[in-house]
Amino acid sequence: MDKEDARYQKLEQLHERRKQVVRLHVRGTGVMQIVTLTGLSYPTVRKAIDLFEAGGWRAVKPAARGRNVGDGRLLSAEQEAAVRRTICDKRPEQLKMEFALWTRGAVMHYIEREFGVKLSIRATGEYLRRWGFTPQKPIKRAYEQRPEAVRQWLDSEYPAIERQAKAEGGEIHWGDETALVNTDVRGRSYAPRGKTPVTFAVGGTREKLSMISTVTNQGRANWMIIDGAFNHERLIEFLDVLRRDGRRRGKKVLLILDNLGVHHCKPVKAWLAEHKADIEVFFLPSYSPELNPDERLNADLKHAIGTKVPVRTKAKLRAAADEHMHFIAANRDRVRAYFQDPIVKYAA
Numbered sequence: 338m339d340k341e342d343a344r345y346q347k348l349e350q351l352h353e354r355r356k357q358v359v360r361l362h363v364r365g366t367g368v369m370q371i372v373t374l375t376g377l378s379y380p381t382v383r384k385a386i387d388l389f390e391a392g393g394w395r396a397v398k399p400a401a402r403g404r405n406v407g408d409g410r411l412l413s414a415e416q417e418a419a420v421r422r423t424i425c426d427k428r429p430e431q432l433k434m435e436f437a438l439w440t441r442g443a444v445m446h447y448i449e450r451e452f453g454v455k456l457s458i459r460a461t462g463e464y465l466r467r468w469g470f471t472p473q474k475p476i477k478r479a480y481e482q483r484p485e486a487v488r489q490w491l492d493s494e495y496p497a498i499e500r501q502a503k504a505e506g507g508e509i510h511w512g513d514e515t516a517l518v519n520t521d522v523r524g525r526s527y528a529p530r531g532k533t534p535v536t537f538a539v540g541g542t543r544e545k546l547s548m549i550s551t552v553t554n555q556g557r558a559n560w561m562i563i564d565g566a567f568n569h570e571r572l573i574e575f576l577d578v579l580r581r582d583g584r585r586r587g588k589k590v591l592l593i594l595d596n597l598g599v600h601h602c603k604p605v606k607a608w609l610a611e612h613k614a615d616i617e618v619f620f621l622p623s624y625s626p627e628l629n630p631d632e633r634l635n636a637d638l639k640h641a642i643g644t645k646v647p648v649r650t651k652a653k654l655r656a657a658a659d660e661h662m663h664f665i666a667a668n669r670d671r672v673r674a675y676f677q678d679p680i681v682k683y684a685a
Contacts, residue, residue, distance in 0.1 A: 348399050355385040355397045362386050411454050412464070420448060421468055438475060441465065486622040491683055498591055498619055507589035510551035510559070510579065511684065513631040514567055514597065517642065519544045519654045544651040548638075548658065549575050551592065552631050554676050554685050556669025560662050562655055569604045576608065580616040590616040596623050630684055633675035637665065 346354065354377060361371045362385075371382050388396045412420070429436035429443050434450075436443035445461040448454050456464070465471075502509050520543050547567045550560035559582070561575045576592070583590040594600045600618070609618055621628050641661045648654050665671055676685035 348401070351399050352397065354381075355388070355399070356394075358382050358385040359389045359394070359397060362389070411456065411460075412448070412452065416448075416452050416454070417464070417468070419451075420444065420464075421470075423447065424470065482624040483622065487625055487628070490622045490625075490628070494619070495683065498593070502589075502591050505589050506587065507591045508553055508555070508557075508583060508586075509684075510553055510557075510590055510592045511629050511631045512549065512551040512592055512594050513626075513629055513635060514547060514549045515635040515639070517546045517548060517562075517639070517654060517658055519648050519651075544648075544654050546651065546654055546658065548635075548662075550631055550634055550662075551579065552634050552672050552675060554630075554673065556672040558634065558662070558666045558672050560666075562658055562662075564651065564655070567599070569599050569602050572599055572605055573608050576605075576612075576616060580612055584615050589614070592616060592618045593621060593629070594618055595621050595626060595629060627680050628683075630675045630678070630681045633678060633681070634665065634672070637671075637675075638662065 354375065357375060358371055358377065358381075361374065362368075366374070368379070368382055368386065371377075372379050375382065385397060410417075423432070424439050424444065429439060429447070432447065434443060434446065436446070441458050441461045444465065445456050445458060448456055448461070498509060501507065547563040547565075548560055549563065549567065549572065550558065552558050559579060561571075561578065563571050579590050579592065599605065600620070609616065626632055638658065638661055642654075642657050648657055673685075676682065
């Protein structure tokens with residue numbers, strides 16, 4: 338009879354077979370008789386008995402096979418932790434490296450420079466994967482942004498606005514302006530590998546419109562499309578529409594804007610002072626557009642227009658924008674979803 342090869346048994350199976358050997362041994366069965374009864378090889382039977390006699394039943398359980406976690410790695414645990422912290426806390430340029438982003442090549446170069454350990458690109462990728470790091474599109478952030486101002490906004494200023502809205506029965510709006518052009522083509526197009534698809538610009542005049550809009554975390558969207566320059570007069574016109582709509586619904590408008598110059602001009606300040614009972618404006622930290630949920634609405638609109646056949650006239654551009662904005666306004670869940678982006682979830 339062929340003997341069982343314990344090397345090819347699962348650990349659970351091997352454990353059960355060892356326990357069977359030990360039970361027979363405890364009853365007084367001889368080793369060679371156990372070999373015959375179980376079909377196991379002599380070395381396997383002998384090892385099970387020796388383990389039991391040395392350490393009892395606990396010693397009979399087989400240890401996990403293969404290399405121990407960490408065996409064969411060139412970086413120590415301390416070095417791995419240091420690399421992870423560096424990737425999270427620093428940009429390559431801050432370390433005087435000629436890389437814009439933390440690519441595998443940048444990480445490989447940093448490890449060799451700091452620790453004298455030379456890894457291949459593939460090995461570097463394996464380390465990154467093991468650490469839970471994935472390639473991601475980075476968020477654009479202005480150099481002028483002050484992190485302490487952003488933290489102050491998130492920890493103190495915005496919670497104060499929330500408390501004021503609750504105390505005054507108000508409604509918080511996030512507002513922003515954007516430009517719409519008829520030559521903006523967005524998205525991706527399938528094509529054979531190695532043959533980049535081509536899109537052709539719209540013939541004739543490049544048409545442009547402006548739009549100011551607001552969103553709330555309850556799913557409301559308001560907008561005004563502007564043909565011509567966006568100035569304080571058009572801003573006040575839009576603010577007055579917001580004020581009258583809020584007053585009709587019994588809601589004071591607490592509007593959060595960025596620091597565009599027109600938002601701070603004297604005519605706007607004077608108008609806001611006159612209507613402070615109905616509408617009040619607050620400002621995001623400078624150079625922090627990523628904190629504004631209304632940026633997601635702008636991206637939604639531009640993507641919708643940019644993926645369609647380009648329009649050739651300003652009237653058609655306006656009609657396309659209005660059509661999609663009416664669609665957005667009628668789908669409150671879509672607007673609420675803008676606030677689920679992790680960066681703006683503070684406002685949800």
